[in-house]
Amino acid sequence: MRVVVVGGGPGGLYAALLLKRRHPEASVTVHERNRPGDTFGWGVVLSDQTVDNLRAADPESGRRIADALHRWDDIAIHFGGRTIRSGGHGFSGIGRKELLAILHTRCRELGVTLAFEHELPADLDALVAAEHPDLIIAADGINSRIRERYAASFQPDTDLRHCRYVWLGTPRQFDAFTFAFVETPQGWFQAHAYQFDEGMSTFIVETPQENWDRAGLGAMSGEESIAFCERLFADQLQGAPLLSNAAHLRGSAQWIRFPRITCGSWLHWIADGARRVPVVLLGDAAHTAHFSIGSGSKLALEDAIALDAILAAEPDREQAFARYQAERSVEVLKLQNAARNSTEWFESVERYARLAPEQFAYSLLTRSQRISHENLRVRDAAYVASFERWFAERVGMALKADSPAPPPLLTPYTVRGVTLRNRVVVSPMAQYSANTDGSVGDWHLVHLGARATGGAGLVMAEMTCVAPDARITPWCPGLWNAAQRDGWARIVRFVHENSGAKIGLQLGHAGAKGSTKKMWEGIDQPLPDGNWPLIAPSETEYLKGISQRAREMTRADMDRVRDEFVQSTRFAADAGFDWLELHCAHGYLLSAFLSPLTNRRSDAYGGSLENRARFPLEVFRAMRATWPADRPMSVRISAHDWMPGGNTGDDAVTIAALFKDAGADVIDVSAGQVVKEERPVFGRMWQTPFADRVRQEAGIATIAVGAITDADQANGIIASGRADLVAVGRPHLVNPGWTLTESAKFGYPGAGPFWPPQYRAAKQQLDRLMERERAAAGAAAAAPPKGELT
Numbered sequence: 001m002r003v004v005v006v007g008g009g010p011g012g013l014y015a016a017l018l019l020k021r022r023h024p025e026a027s028v029t030v031h032e033r034n035r036p037g038d039t040f041g042w043g044v045v046l047s048d049q050t051v052d053n054l055r056a057a058d059p060e061s062g063r064r065i066a067d068a069l070h071r072w073d074d075i076a077i078h079f080g081g082r083t084i085r086s087g088g089h090g091f092s093g094i095g096r097k098e099l100l101a102i103l104h105t106r107c108r109e110l111g112v113t114l115a116f117e118h119e120l121p122a123d124l125d126a127l128v129a130a131e132h133p134d135l136i137i138a139a140d141g142i143n144s145r146i147r148e149r150y151a152a153s154f155q156p157d158t159d160l161r162h163c164r165y166v167w168l169g170t171p172r173q174f175d176a177f178t179f180a181f182v183e184t185p186q187g188w189f190q191a192h193a194y195q196f197d198e199g200m201s202t203f204i205v206e207t208p209q210e211n212w213d214r215a216g217l218g219a220m221s222g223e224e225s226i227a228f229c230e231r232l233f234a235d236q237l238q239g240a241p242l243l244s245n246a247a248h249l250r251g252s253a254q255w256i257r258f259p260r261i262t263c264g265s266w267l268h269w270i271a272d273g274a275r276r277v278p279v280v281l282l283g284d285a286a287h288t289a290h291f292s293i294g295s296g297s298k299l300a301l302e303d304a305i306a307l308d309a310i311l312a313a314e315p316d317r318e319q320a321f322a323r324y325q326a327e328r329s330v331e332v333l334k335l336q337n338a339a340r341n342s343t344e345w346f347e348s349v350e351r352y353a354r355l356a357p358e359q360f361a362y363s364l365l366t367r368s369q370r371i372s373h374e375n376l377r378v379r380d381a382a383y384v385a386s387f388e389r390w391f392a393e394r395v396g397m398a399l400k401a402d403s404p405a406p407p408p409l410l411t412p413y414t415v416r417g418v419t420l421r422n423r424v425v426v427s428p429m430a431q432y433s434a435n436t437d438g439s440v441g442d443w444h445l446v447h448l449g450a451r452a453t454g455g456a457g458l459v460m461a462e463m464t465c466v467a468p469d470a471r472i473t474p475w476c477p478g479l480w481n482a483a484q485r486d487g488w489a490r491i492v493r494f495v496h497e498n499s500g501a502k503i504g505l506q507l508g509h510a511g512a513k514g515s516t517k518k519m520w521e522g523i524d525q526p527l528p529d530g531n532w533p534l535i536a537p538s539e540t541e542y543l544k545g546i547s548q549r550a551r552e553m554t555r556a557d558m559d560r561v562r563d564e565f566v567q568s569t570r571f572a573a574d575a576g577f578d579w580l581e582l583h584c585a586h587g588y589l590l591s592a593f594l595s596p597l598t599n600r601r602s603d604a605y606g607g608s609l610e611n612r613a614r615f616p617l618e619v620f621r622a623m624r625a626t627w628p629a630d631r632p633m634s635v636r637i638s639a640h641d642w643m644p645g646g647n648t649g650d651d652a653v654t655i656a657a658l659f660k661d662a663g664a665d666v667i668d669v670s671a672g673q674v675v676k677e678e679r680p681v682f683g684r685m686w687q688t689p690f691a692d693r694v695r696q697e698a699g700i701a702t703i704a705v706g707a708i709t710d711a712d713q714a715n716g717i718i719a720s721g722r723a724d725l726v727a728v729g730r731p732h733l734v735n736p737g738w739t740l741t742e743s744a745k746f747g748y749p750g751a752g753p754f755w756p757p758q759y760r761a762a763k764q765q766l767d768r769l770m771e772r773e774r775a776a777a778g779a780a781a782a783a784p785p786k787g788e789l790t
Contacts, residue, residue, distance in 0.1 A: 001026040002133040006120055006146060008032025010044070010096075011283030011300025012139030013103035013112075018057060018308035020110045028112045033119035036104060040246045041096045042169040042203075043196025045294035048090060050301060057305045061106040068102065069094050070197050074176035077361040078236060079353075084361040088379030091177055091294075093196035099297075122149040128270045128277050136270075136279040137307075139300070142259060144285035154281060155264030161290070162347045164217070164255040165206035168226065172240035174201050179364060180236045181349060187211030188349040191233050192292060203242055204291060205229045208347060212255065222254055260340065261288045266325045280321055282307065287332045289339040292346055293368060299335060303328055337683065338368035344689070351696040355721050358390050363720040369685060373407065373715035374746060391719060406750050408718040409711055410743065413457065413725060415665045415701065417630030418578050420457035420725070421500050421754065423718050424739045425703060427729035428460040428506045428581070430476065432518040438468065438478025440487045449494045451732055452501035455739030455754035458725070459501050461488075463508040463583050466564040469532045470509040470589070473516055479507070480564065485571040492576040499756065504579030505572045506636065507565060507623075511589030512536040512550035512598070524676070535561075537592050537599040537606070537615075543676055552601070558615055561589070565619050569626045580627050582620050584655075585638040586673035590616040594637070594655060595674045597646045609647075609654055617662050624663040634666035634703065635659045639690035642671070642678035649693055656698035667694050668703040668727065685713055692722035703727050711742035744770045 003019055005012045008030050020028045046054075051069070055062030069092040077084045107114055120127060122145035124136060138146040147154050170193070178193040187208065195201040212218070217225050226242050246254055266281040283300030306328050314320035345352070345367035352363055365371060377384040388405040395411050410422045426448075433443040444461070452459045465471040465478045478484055488505070495503045515531045516524055526548050534550035535557055541547045553561075565582075572580055584590040592598040593605065599612050606612060624633055637659075639652035647655075656667045669691035672680045680686075687706030695702040704723035708714055714726040731738050740759075743751035744766045755763050 001135070002131065003028040003135045003137065004120075004127070004131070004133045005030040005137045005139060007139035007141055007144075007283075007285070008034070008100075008114065008116070009139060009141060009283065009300065010099055010103060010297045011304050012137065013100070013107055014058075014061075014301050015137050015139065015282055015304035015307060016112045017061065017103065017107045017110050018304055019311075020107070020112045021058060022308060022312055024111070029115060030107065030112060031115045031118050031120050033117065036100075036114075036116050037097060039096045039100060041167055042200065042245070043093045043194060044096050044099055044297045045194065046092050046094065046298055046301075048092065050298045051092060053302060053305055057308070058106070060109075061102060064102045064106070065094065065099065068098055068197075070195055072174075072176060072195065075365065076174075076176035076178045077364055078178065078180040079360050080181075080357040082357040084357060085176060086361070086365055086376070086380050086383045089177070091194065093194055093202075095197045095200065096297075098197065122146055124149075124279060125270055128272045132272055133277055136277060137282050138279055138285050139282040140285055142261065142284045142288055144281070146279065147263065147281060147285050150268040150279065153265055153268035154286075157262050157264075159260040161258045161260060161343055163206045163208050163343075164212040164257055165204055165291075166225065166229070166244075166255045167246075167291075168203045168205065168229065168242045168244055170201050170203045170237060170240045170242050171199055172201055172203075172237050173199070178236065180233055181353070182232050183353065184211075184215070184232065186214035188353060189229075189232055190346060190349055191229075191236065193236065203229075203233075203237075205233070206346060208350075209257070217255060225254065258290055258343070259288060260290070260336070260343070261286075262336070263287065266328075267321045278317065278321060280307070280324070287336065289332075289335045290343040292342045293335065293339045295335050295339065299332060302331070338370045341689075342368045348693075348696075351693070352721075354696060356394075358387060359719070359721045362387055363722075366716050366720050369688075369716075372712045373719060374712045387719065404749070406748055407711070407715045407746060409715045409726065410748060410751060410754075411718075415632040418502055418632055420502055422455075422457040422739065423725050424456040424458070424714070425725050425727040426451045426456045426459040426732050427705060427727040428462045429729050429733065430462045430472070430519065432473055432475040432520075434475050434477040436474045437483075438465070438471070438476070438480065439484050440477045440491065444477070444487075445491050445494060448491055448503065449498065450736035452495040452499040452503065453756045453759070454732070454735075454737035455743065455751070456501055456732075457739075458504055458579060459495065460504045460506055460579070460581065460727070461491075463506050463588075464488075464568070466507055466509055466561070466568040469514065469534075470561075470564065472510040472514055473518055474527070474530070475518060476510075479505070479568040479571045479575075482571070485575050488572070488577070489575040496576070500753065502578040504581055504634075505575075505577045506581040506583050507568050507572070508583030509561060509565075509589035510534075511587070511592050512540050512542045512547070513587055515548055536589065537612075538601055540592075540598060542587065558605075558618075562615075562619050562622055566622050566626050569623045573626070573628055573631075577631075579632050579634065580623070581634040581636055581668060582616075582623060583636050584616050584659075585636040585668075585670045587638070587675065590619065591638055591674060595641055595647050597641055597643060597675050609651055610658070613655060613658050617658060620659060620664065621662050632665040633663065634668050635664045636668035636670055638671050638674050639669050639687070639694065640671045640680075641674045642680040643675055646674065649690055652690055652694055653697045656694045656700055656702075660698060660700040664700065666701045666703060666724070667691075667698070668705065669694050669723075670705050683707065684709075685717065688717055688722055691717075692720075695721065695723060701725075705729070711739075711746060714742075715746075741766070745774075747771065747774065 005016045016028050016030045074087045174195045180191040189207040192204040266286045268279040269276040282303045289295040310324045392405040413420045535553045536550035539552045641647045671687045688704045691702040691704040701724040703725040705727040
């Protein structure tokens with residue numbers, strides 16, 4: 001067997017030594033264009049799990065690498081004149097040159113041929129014709145020439161990120177993984193620093209492109225830009241110099257932008273007579289993960305381990321390479337998603353710099369959404385306890401010195417004259433169970449009453465329609481007459497008399513999405529008969545060729561709809577609701593005004609975003625003027641249309657700011673459902689980043705929604721300042737007492753007042769059960785592998 005490895009980085013070298021170790025008779029050659037000691041990085045971070053994998057794959061090199069690791073435990077965050085530390089993170093670092101030297105030595109011991117200062121042409125067809133290799137491994141890094149040469153097969157996609165960064169070193173020895181943030185007249189700069197051996201540390205300086213431009217770094221020489229960084233981070237460097245090992249790069253060339261690379265395929269075949277030679281990608285040539293989670297070398301080394309093991313186990317070559325990509329893609333995608341979240345956080349430091357240092361640090365630690373509130377507690381219980389006390393006291397809670405603070409989710413939240421007992425919101429969830437006259441009955445009493453007695457701070461009724469023709473289905477509730485008002489008042493009284501929860505109402509108009517069947521009978525499908533005329537900002541069909549065509553609204557229609565919202569607002573106030581929400585999301589009438597995909601008007605209510613928002617704002621202002629001044633109002637928006645030409649996160653910030661100026665207290669941040677052709681990107685807490693951005697940039701409180709399933713996730717959202725309230729939907733359908741159950745899971749003893757007295761006997765039993773489960777599972781099982789900067 002003849003194996004050619006292109007690229008002498010850690011991944012390529014490790015693949016070569018593993019294949020040679022398994023197949024001593026094979027000819028394995030590594031082609032590296034640079035000299036043996038050349039490298040343009042400084043340190044490499046490895047997780048404990050990766051080190052264990054290295055020991056298992058090749059014990060000899062694994063032992064040498066483990067012996068050379070420099071270990072540390074803490075993360076130190078320098079921000080706003082403060083230094084905040086969190087421990088228990090268990091990092092391991094090694095100098096890149098030392099790692100390469102270990103791998104060079106091990107390769108030679110096993111008989112791998114190392115060809116330095118030898119660059120193969122990107123077109124490998126001639127090599128195949130001349131040398132007839134059996135396998136070519138393309139491990140030639142982020143700027144892979146082979147990947148680009150055979151791009152039609154590999155299908156690369158490159159997302160060039162927004163920040164510029166320079167990779168430097170320093171003899172300053174750090175006792176923690178250090179993040180430092182400095183505000184300058186040009187904007188924020190940040191440093192990522194960690195020690196990788198007894199005498200040296202990596203020191204990466206990063207800033208958004210516009211800050212880099214304003215600082216004039218593009219016009220500086222390499223020496224000048226390094227001196228600039230030394231002045232910025234003098235407090236952290238304590239007199240130590242910054243060094244570059246990229247002497248061949250000058251000035252602005254040392255500052256680069258990180259490319260996030262994915263490939264549709266990791267395999268290309270080259271014909272060699274009657275046979276085919278596989279060219280397989282490995283490491284950064286196939287995928288990249290931002291340095292802020294320290295996983296580039298880790299991924300490359302683990303690619304090599306997987307490739308070696310799969311080739312040995314699977315005799316069919318095509319199946320082997322398909323399995324290699326399938327298995328590794330899963331792990332790579334997990335880290336790339338975490339890396340994307342982390343990258344976006346560092347690109348948006350200015351957004352988070354508005355937070356208090358305590359919350360800024362917490363936001364940084366949890367930025368990737370892979371480390372949760374309870375993960376942090378496992379790593380450093382004292383840090384989390386201190387943070388929870390700070391958070392509780394900041395919102396006005398008076399705590400006894402010997403009493404534990406509540407987790408952030410269970411702290412109160414006050415807006416206008418309403419105080420919620422905790423931050424849990426029961427999402428408005430359509431039940432399609434009202435009477436056909438729009439009135440609510442026993443189902444809604446039991447549904448909403450059970451969730452109110454289940455411990456939530458705020459229970460939101462489903463979208464309630466302001467007129468008969470505003471309904472989604474004939475079984476949606478309405479509030480356009482006194483009888484309906486009285487039905488709702490019965491439910492409001494039950495909630496107030498039997499729980500500590502507040503209850504809110506969401507008012508809306510279905511627009512072009514109206515006159516349909518119940519969800520479980522055919523979502524968005526029109527009624528077989530008994531349909532009513534539909535209106536919309538522009539003439540449209542929600543389901544092309546299926547839905548009824550809605551006609552474009554006239555100004556008279558707008559007047560009528562606005563007045564219907566005002567009338568329903570009066571009825572909601574009379575019924576005693578504590579909170580009112582205007583539904584401007586999910587493609588319903590007011591949402592359809594906001595989106596350019598559904599609003600094609602050429603008058604004053606179409607065109608620019610400000611024009612498209614004109615009528616929804618008119619409705620909101622009229623409602624706000626009618627709604628009691630001491631009760632809050634929120635607005636639900638779709639923060640992203642998930643379609644080209646639709647609204648994006650930028651537009652969501654503008655929309656939120658417009659409603660804030662009109663008197664909104666909170667923005668309920670959802671996304672999508674505006675057009676059926678949407679292509680959303682789902683995942684855990686997938687809509688939370690929109691709530692985060694709206695909160696920080698528009699300066700208004702937000703509710704986070706979307707695939708939030710447990711209190712651990714919700715605590716992280718609230719603690720980090722990504723949102724002020726968390727709306728939980730489907731889990732509340734499964735368990736009306738979700739808040740009570742989750743409080744018991746993490747053992748907070750102060751949740752007793754959330755329990756109705758009739759149910760408190762069950763609390764003691766549940767507490768004991770959860771205590772046993774925590775002891776049996778072990779807290780460490782909840783933590784992701786240490787040593788990853790996630």
